[in-house]
Amino acid sequence: MLEGEFEDTVDAIRTMRIRGAGAIARAAARAMAAAVREGRDIEAARRTLLNTRPSAVSLRNAVEFMYQRATAAGEDPDAVDSAAAEFEAYAAEARAGVVRHGSRLMVDFGRYLTHCNSSAVIDTLVAARRSGRRFEVFATETRPWGQGHLTVQALASAGIETTLIVDSAARHIIATEDIHAVLLGADTVTMAGSLINKVGTASVASAARDHGVPVYVFTETYKFSPAAMGRNPVPIEERPAEEVLPCPIPGVKVRNPVFDVTPPEMVKGIVTEGGIITPSQARAICERIGAGDLSPHVA
Ligand code: RI2
Numbered sequence: 001m002l003e004g005e006f007e008d009t010v011d012a013i014r015t016m017r018i019r020g021a022g023a024i025a026r027a028a029a030r031a032m033a034a035a036v037r038e039g040r041d042i043e044a045a046r047r048t049l050l051n052t053r054p055s056a057v058s059l060r061n062a063v064e065f066m067y068q069r070a071t072a073a074g075e076d077p078d079a080v081d082s083a084a085a086e087f088e089a090y091a092a093e094a095r096a097g098v099v100r101h102g103s104r105l106m107v108d109f110g111r112y113l114t115h116c117n118s119s120a121v122i123d124t125l126v127a128a129r130r131s132g133r134r135f136e137v138f139a140t141e142t143r144p145w146g147q148g149h150l151t152v153q154a155l156a157s158a159g160i161e162t163t164l165i166v167d168s169a170a171r172h173i174i175a176t177e178d179i180h181a182v183l184l185g186a187d188t189v190t191m192a193g194s195l196i197n198k199v200g201t202a203s204v205a206s207a208a209r210d211h212g213v214p215v216y217v218f219t220e221t222y223k224f225s226p227a228a229m230g231r232n233p234v235p236i237e238e239r240p241a242e243e244v245l246p247c248p249i250p251g252v253k254v255r256n257p258v259f260d261v262t263p264p265e266m267v268k269g270i271v272t273e274g275g276i277i278t279p280s281q282a283r284a285i286c287e288r289i290g291a292g293d294l295s296p297h298v299a
Contacts, residue, residue, distance in 0.1 A: 005034035006045060013052040013059075016145065020119050021187045021223055022095070025058035026088050032066035033084040037077045042070050055196055055237045055259045057188035057225040062087055065294045090294070094220035095123060097273025102218050103128040105271070110135040110180040113173060113208075116198035117147035118185020120218035124271075125183070126158040136161040138173050142198060144243045144256065167200050171207035182208045186219035186270075190233040191226075191286045193264035193279025199257055205266040214268035221272050224282060226290030233261065 009031035012018040018027045028049050035045035046067045053059055066083055073079035102124035106112075114121050114137060125137060137155050141164060142148040148164060155162040165173055173179065182204060188196035195201065195217050205215050225234065241254035248254075264279030272285070 004038050006031050006038055006040060009034065010048055010052060013049075019147075020117065021056045021058040021185065022091060022119055022220065024053055024056055025062035025222065026091055028052075028059045029062045029066050029084045029087040032063060032070060033077075033080045036070055036075050036080040042067065042075060053237060054235045055187055056223075057196075057234065058220075058223040060225070061222045061289060061294060068292070087294075091220065091222065094222065094273040095120065098218055098220055098271055099124045099127045101273070101275050102216075102271040103131065103133075105181065105183075105216060105276075106133050106135055107180065108133050108135065111138070111177055112136070112181055112183050113138040113140075113170065113179050113204070114151060114183045115140045115148075115167075115170070115201055115204045116142045116185065117150045118183075118218060120185050120220070120271075121183045122151060122154050124218060125155060125160060129158050129160050134161075136163070138163045138165055138177065138179070140165055140167045140170055140200065140204070142200065143167055147198070170200075170204045171210075174204075174207045174211050174213055179208075179211075179213050181268075182213060182215045184215065184217050186217050186223045187259060188234050189217070189219060189224045189270060189279075189282050189286075191283050192233075193267065193270070193282040194233060195262040195264075195267060196234055196236075196259050197262065199260045202260045202262045202266075205262045209266050215262075215266055216276075217267055217270045219270060219272060221274070221285050221289070222294060224285045224289055226286050236260070 009027050013024050046063055049063045069083035070080045098120050106128035139148045139151040152162045152164045186195055186197055208215050236257050236259050239256045239258050244254050244256050267279050269276045
């Protein structure tokens with residue numbers, strides 16, 4: 001039995017009724033405000049939210065922003081509600097910047113490939129189409145959740161020529177379809193400029209590298225991590241086996257890691273609200289966030 005907005009939001013994030021790095025960050029900010037209003041222990045609320053989707057630094061940055069504001073304001077509910085509204089306004093402003101800079105990459109008659117379902121990528125493609133550009137997008141299905149189906153629906157209904165492919169066809173399509181660029185979202189960008197995104201991203205990026213196709217990552221800077229360093233920069237979330245194999249097969253184990261790490265060498269540019277940067281420029285943004293400055297980044 002769920003009780004109240006906080007528990008309801010935690011459940012929605014954990015079960016992926018709310019998903020996507022940006023959406024879970026905004027929902028987590030609102031959930032922290034709900035926790036204060038519901039008189040919950042703020043420290044416990046913070047820990048609970050951080051454990052829902054451990055690979056997405058967007059969520060962590062939103063929760064830490066709210067935690068700092070809540071403790072500084074003596075957990076005053078009005079102040080915490082204002083902080084959540086501030087985070088949402090910041091996220092909207094940052095998204096507008098990503099779309100503005102990202103749409104410059106779309107060319108008439110270009111062919112693009114995307115993996116999973118990034119609202120940052122989709123918003124940019126839709127904006128470019130609305131401004132009159134015509135191009136084609138190939139989208140992977142994205143096993144096991146099939147988020148690619150959401151992507152193709154959004155693109156096709158915006159009048160974009162859209163083709164759905166199975167995940168394992170990505171290399172073949174990149175090799176044979178004269179793809180201009182691979183466009184990806186981000187769950188986390190590390191200090192070193194590595195990308196943590198939906199599992200399969202690294203394979204798509206490596207196929208792109210092998211065929212000389214540039215990879216661009218579309219992300220607001222609140223998905224940059226002040227702490228994610230080294231070979232295994234964030235814990236890679238493993239989800240239930242039933243998502244992969246609904247009916248167990250005796251004697252068969254299932255692994256279901258849902259993110260992977262793409263090294264910076266495979267990324268040509270990161271489209272942020274402040275402009276398009278190289279992976280090596282990620283460090284400065286991560287350091288700014290580490291110093292507590294969570295505000296739209298302007299280059
Ligand atoms: P936006 C998603 O994760 C995908 O990995 C996607 O690329 C990323 O979030 C970015 O999402 P999941 O929640 O913020 O489907 O661009 O596991 O919407």
